[in-house]
Amino acid sequence: MLNNVSARTQSSVSIRDLSLSFGSVKVLENLNLDIHDGEFLVLLGSSGCGKSTLLNCIAGLLEPTEGQIFIKDKNVTWEEPKDRGIGMVFQSYALYPQMTVEKNLSFGLRVAKIPKAEIDRRVARASGILQIEPLLKRKPSELSGGQRQRVAIGRALVRDVDVFLFDEPLSNLDAKLRSELRVEIKRLHQALKNTMIYVTHDQIEALTLADRIAIMKSGVIQQLDDPVTIYNKPKNRFVAAFIGSPAMNFLTGELAEEGGRAVFRTNGVSFSLDGYDASEPLKPGRKVTLGVRPEHIKVDGDITGGEVHEAIVDIEEPMGADNLLWLKHAGHVMSVRIGGARRYAVGAKVRLAFDMTMASLFDAETEERI
Amino acid sequence: MDKSLTTPVSGPAISGPAGSRLQTGPQGKRPRKVLSSRNIIVYGALGLAAIYYLIPLYVMVVTSLKGMPEIRLGNIFSPPMEITFEPWVKAWAEACTGLNCDGLSRGFWNSVRITVPSVIVSIAIASVNGYALANWRFKGSEIFFTILIVGAFIPYQVMIYPIVIVLRELGLYGSLYGLILVHSIFGMPIQTLLFRNYFVSLPEELFKAARIDGAGFWQIYFRIMLPMSLPIFVVSMILQTTGIWNDFLFGVVFTRPDTYPMTVQLNNIVNSVQGVKEYNVNMAATLLTGAVPLIVYFVSGRLFVRGIAAGAVKG
Numbered sequence: 001m002l003n004n005v006s007a008r009t010q011s012s013v014s015i016r017d018l019s020l021s022f023g024s025v026k027v028l029e030n031l032n033l034d035i036h037d038g039e040f041l042v043l044l045g046s047s048g049c050g051k052s053t054l055l056n057c058i059a060g061l062l063e064p065t066e067g068q069i070f071i072k073d074k075n076v077t078w079e080e081p082k083d084r085g086i087g088m089v090f091q092s093y094a095l096y097p098q099m100t101v102e103k104n105l106s107f108g109l110r111v112a113k114i115p116k117a118e119i120d121r122r123v124a125r126a127s128g129i130l131q132i133e134p135l136l137k138r139k140p141s142e143l144s145g146g147q148r149q150r151v152a153i154g155r156a157l158v159r160d161v162d163v164f165l166f167d168e169p170l171s172n173l174d175a176k177l178r179s180e181l182r183v184e185i186k187r188l189h190q191a192l193k194n195t196m197i198y199v200t201h202d203q204i205e206a207l208t209l210a211d212r213i214a215i216m217k218s219g220v221i222q223q224l225d226d227p228v229t230i231y232n233k234p235k236n237r238f239v240a241a242f243i244g245s246p247a248m249n250f251l252t253g254e255l256a257e258e259g260g261r262a263v264f265r266t267n268g269v270s271f272s273l274d275g276y277d278a279s280e281p282l283k284p285g286r287k288v289t290l291g292v293r294p295e296h297i298k299v300d301g302d303i304t305g306g307e308v309h310e311a312i313v314d315i316e317e318p319m320g321a322d323n324l325l326w327l328k329h330a331g332h333v334m335s336v337r338i339g340g341a342r343r344y345a346v347g348a349k350v351r352l353a354f355d356m357t358m359a360s361l362f363d364a365e366t367e368e369r370i
Numbered sequence: 371m372d373k374s375l376t377t378p379v380s381g382p383a384i385s386g387p388a389g390s391r392l393q394t395g396p397q398g399k400r401p402r403k404v405l406s407s408r409n410i411i412v413y414g415a416l417g418l419a420a421i422y423y424l425i426p427l428y429v430m431v432v433t434s435l436k437g438m439p440e441i442r443l444g445n446i447f448s449p450p451m452e453i454t455f456e457p458w459v460k461a462w463a464e465a466c467t468g469l470n471c472d473g474l475s476r477g478f479w480n481s482v483r484i485t486v487p488s489v490i491v492s493i494a495i496a497s498v499n500g501y502a503l504a505n506w507r508f509k510g511s512e513i514f515f516t517i518l519i520v521g522a523f524i525p526y527q528v529m530i531y532p533i534v535i536v537l538r539e540l541g542l543y544g545s546l547y548g549l550i551l552v553h554s555i556f557g558m559p560i561q562t563l564l565f566r567n568y569f570v571s572l573p574e575e576l577f578k579a580a581r582i583d584g585a586g587f588w589q590i591y592f593r594i595m596l597p598m599s600l601p602i603f604v605v606s607m608i609l610q611t612t613g614i615w616n617d618f619l620f621g622v623v624f625t626r627p628d629t630y631p632m633t634v635q636l637n638n639i640v641n642s643v644q645g646v647k648e649y650n651v652n653m654a655a656t657l658l659t660g661a662v663p664l665i666v667y668f669v670s671g672r673l674f675v676r677g678i679a680a681g682a683v684k685g
Contacts, residue, residue, distance in 0.1 A: 061578050082584030094575035098597040107593075108583030155579070167575075 011070075012037040012195040013058060013163055018067035020053060027053045028219045031067070035197060040189050042206040043199045045216035046242075051199045052167055054216070058197065059088050059165050072162055082108070084163075087156025091168040093148040095140040101127075101151050102136040105158050119158075126157040129188070146177045153188070166198040170205065182208060203243050207231065215239050232358060237367040240291045240360055246324055248291045249334040252364060257284045264290050264361070269330035272307045275356040278370055287364035294324065294337040296358040302338070303353045313348045327352060434458065434653035441649050457650035461658055465651055467638040469627065474655055476628075477635030480546070481615055481662075484631055488550045489610045492557035493603065499558070500565025501591050505577050515566065522559035530623055537624065544626045552624055553614050561606055568602040569595065604670050612663040632659050 013035040020028040027050045035041045043051040056062040058069060060081035068077045076084045095104050105126060109119045127133045130150045140148055149169055156164055169185070170178045186209055189196055200206055206213050207227045214224045215238075223235040234240035240248050253266030255273075262282040263270040271290070273282065298304070311329035318324075318340065325336045325344060329352065336352065344350065361370040403409075429446055434457050436450040463473040470476060502508075503515050533552060534543065542548030572595070580590045621631040630638070636659045640652045 056578075059578075059582060061581060080584075081582045086582065088579070088582045090575040090579060092573050092575050094573060094579040096576065096580075096594055107580075107585075111584045111589060155583070159583075 010037045010073075011035060012039065012072060013197065014070045015054075015058070016068045016070070018054070018057060018064050018069065020050075020057060020062065020064045020066075026219060028057070028064075031219070031221065033214065033221065033224070035195060036211075038193045038195055040186075040196045040198065040209055040211045042210035042213045043197065043216060044201070044203060044206040044213050044242075046201055049216040050219040051201075051216050053219075055088075055165050055167055055197060055199045058084075058163075059086055060084050082112070085161045086163045086165055087159045087161045088165040088167065089149070089152045089156050089169045091171050093140070093145075093152045093172070095148055095151055095155075097140050100137055100139055101132065101143070101154075104140065104151060105136075105154050108155070108159055122158045122160065126154040129157065129191070130154050145173050146181060149173065149181060150184075153185075157192075162195060164194050164196040166196065166200075168200055169198075171200070171202070178205075185209065203245065207243070215242060233369070234291075234360055235369050237289060237291070237362045240362070244293055246294050246335050246337070248293050248360075249297070249332070251290045251292075251330070251332050251334070253288065253290065255282050255284050255286045255288055264288065266290070267331035269309070271309075271354060271356075273356055273361075274306070276359060276361065277357065278361065280370055282361075282370070286370075288370065289362045289364055289367075291360040291362060292334070292354055293358065294335040296355040297327075297334065297336040298353045298355060299325065299327075299336055299338055299350050303351060306353045306356070308351050308353050311350055311352050313344045313346055313350060315346060316344055318343070325350075430653045430657055434650050434657060436650055438646070438648065438650065457648070458654040458658070460648075461639070461651045461655035465639045465655065467627075467630075467635050467642075474632060474635055474639070474658055477630055477632035478658070480625075480629055480635075481632040483546055484549050484553065484621075485611060485614045488553035488557070488614050489607060491550065492554040492561055492610055493606050495554070496558055496561030496606070497565045497596075497599070497603070498591065499562040500567075501569050501595055502587075503562065503566045504569035504572075505574075505590070505595075506587065515562075518559050518562055520559075522563070526556070526619060530619075534623065543624065544629065546625070546629050549620060549624045549629075549631075552620050553617070556620075557610055557613070561610065564606055564609075565599075565602060568599065572598060608666055608670055611666050615662050 011034045013033075015031060015033040018028055018031040018033075019026070031054065033054075043054060045051045053062060057064050058071075060076065060079060064077065068075055070076065071084050071086070081088075095101075096107060099107065102123060105123045106119045109122065123136075124133075127136060130153060132147065132150050132154060135143060135147055135151070140151070143151065149172075152169070166185075170181055173181065182205055185196075185198075189209075198205075198209060207230075210227055212224060212226050213230050215222045215230065217238055223230060223239045225233075225235075230239065231243055234243065237250070241250070251264075251266050253264055256263050256265045256270065258270055262273045262276075262278075262284075264273055265271075276282075309329055311327035311334075314326040314328045314333055316323065316325055321340050323338050323340050323342060325338055326333055327336055327350060362368060363370055432449050433441060433446065435453050435455070437452065437454050437456065440451060461473055462475055462478075464471060465473045467477075499518075503511055537543040537548045537552075540548070542551060576594065577590065580594045585593065615631075616633060617631070618633045618637065621634045622637075625631065625634070636655050639655050
């Protein structure tokens with residue numbers, strides 16, 4: 001769970017043995033994290049997992065109980081937020097309501113007593129990048145949600161900092177705006193090449209934006225990897241269940257051996273584990289959970305080989321581009337994603353095959369990947 | 371609307387821009403019944419309550435405009451036959467309280483000199499207190515806050531004698547400064563509570579954003595919090611002004627005759643036992659004393675509503 005990849009590249013933000021507790025409640029415990037220069041790191045987790053707390057610690061808005069925080073190789077554990085070289089964007093935009101957009105952007109610079117010409121230059125640059133020049137004279141109450149968030153990003157931008165912190169910046173926006181701004185943030189990162197730390201509970205945001213994702217649960221990072229690895233090789237059952245929509249299918253059963261080959265057996269039905277990339281020997285008798293994503297189960301015409309089973313259509317959920325088929329087999333109901341044009345009648349018999357190269361096996365006890 | 375809920379009459383769908391036909395049944399503006407039984411009860415009750423509260427005021431106003439002979443006739447509800455402002459002039463400038471015979475004007479200016487600084491000092495301190503308690507949590511801030519709130523529930527009478535001693539030791543007893551100090555301190559618990567709760571209700575992220583921007587304690591207070599807090603300042607000002615202006619107990623205990631606030635002077639005028647009871651002068655004096663809180667309500671009440679309606683808080 002710890003990921004001490006020091007000295008891989010120059011790290012921009014690095015967190016050492018960070019703990020934080022409110023009274024007797026431990027929110028973060030012994031957390032270690034290294035974020036590379038120019039990396040887009042997403043902290044992903046459900047509410048209450050400590051991701052926002054971690055971000056607030058990095059920003060200097062919360063004081064850690066133990067541990068150290070380094071930004072650009074400078075120990076900033078006890079520095080004031082303004083001295084850390086960070087800019088932050090909040091979920092509720094947090095624009096100063098009585099100031100115009102221009103004053104909002106320049107507030108931090110005016111506080112720091114930066115010369116007027118420099119302030120104007122930076123505001124012009126930030127508003128140019130974010131295309132908010134026409135809004136400069138308006139008050140926040142005269143802006144739409146998307147415009148407000150753009151101004152909030154601009155406020156971080158004018159600070160000319162190395163690290164950007166985003167605290168669920170898109171959660172207050174409607175679905176359409178959210179996907180628009182998501183692309184914009186990605187474009188911004190590609191243009192600026194700053195380090196960005198982005199907190200969200202939305203896995204789509206995490207998968208689309210991140211260079212690496214850190215999935216958190218109760219103050220502990222469960223897995224820190226690039227999106228593809230997180231999606232295809234989840235380290236434990238929590239990560240597997242958290243990422244992916246529709247969710248991964250889980251079949252509980254045990255390992256067995258048939259004809260000298262490892263199989264997964266559940267309710268008397270055996271699935272060949274040929275092609276599964278196990279990190280340890282598959283000992284027969286071990287209680288395990290098999291996880292297969294809906295798109296990694298092939299149906300009828302899609303089957304290219306391997307072991308074929310027969311299942312019954314339980315229910316069908318057409319979703320436009322895709323069609324989600326719920327199939328009954330071996331005492332389990334599992335979802336299968338097929339093309340939107342292919343339709344099945346309820347109760348119809350279908351042939352299915354698992355793509356074991358893409359499946360995941362977890363120990364039933366520890367829930368760790370095997 | 372669900373088609374199945376409307377009439378099953380077949381007809382063109384409500385889509386054609388020009389040729390659309392309205393179906394029979396309710397349409398257009400909804401008619402409102404003015405004289406429904408509900409309205410009669412509501413307005414009747416409100417009207418009765420208003421009359422009940424306004425009758426004494428009416429009696430006071432008409433009495434204050436009558437001469438003494440007319441008052442002796444005993445028709446307290448009848449309007450004055452001959453309007454005279456003599457009682458008002460007398461109440462303001464000539465009525466005798468103790469040794470002074472310059473009416474309520476002395477007390478009025480005393481009250482102004484007490485109320486204005488007390489309101490300013492107490493609001494200034496309480497707003498900073500509330501801001502610190504809401505945004506800059508320190509170790510023990512909750513305990514501090516609890517102690518402050520407990521202070522609001524201690525009856526004033528308990529504290530009068532100790533305060534007299536404290537003021538005497540400070541050399542402030544009997545002066546206006548002493549009373550100002552007492553009012554400022556006694557306003558603290560409720561005012562701090564008021565401000566703290568208001569600042570807590572402001573989005574916390576705003577405060578965080580200002581800290582990231584590098585603003586310190588006072589900069590956040592003056593440049594971020596204050597401009598957003600007009601409504602609560604108005605509320606606090608109304609409460610403090612009326613409270614201090616209407617105060618009698620502290621005024622009578624902590625001042626001397628020449629520094630008596632208006633309320634104490636009013637009492638001395640109305641309750642004097644010598645001579646004829648001049649009801650018209652008493653009524654005028656009472657109305658004069660009550661005028662200030664009344665004006666504060668009327669003037670700043672509107673400002674208060676405007677402050678909220680402006681949506682200054684929403685960000």
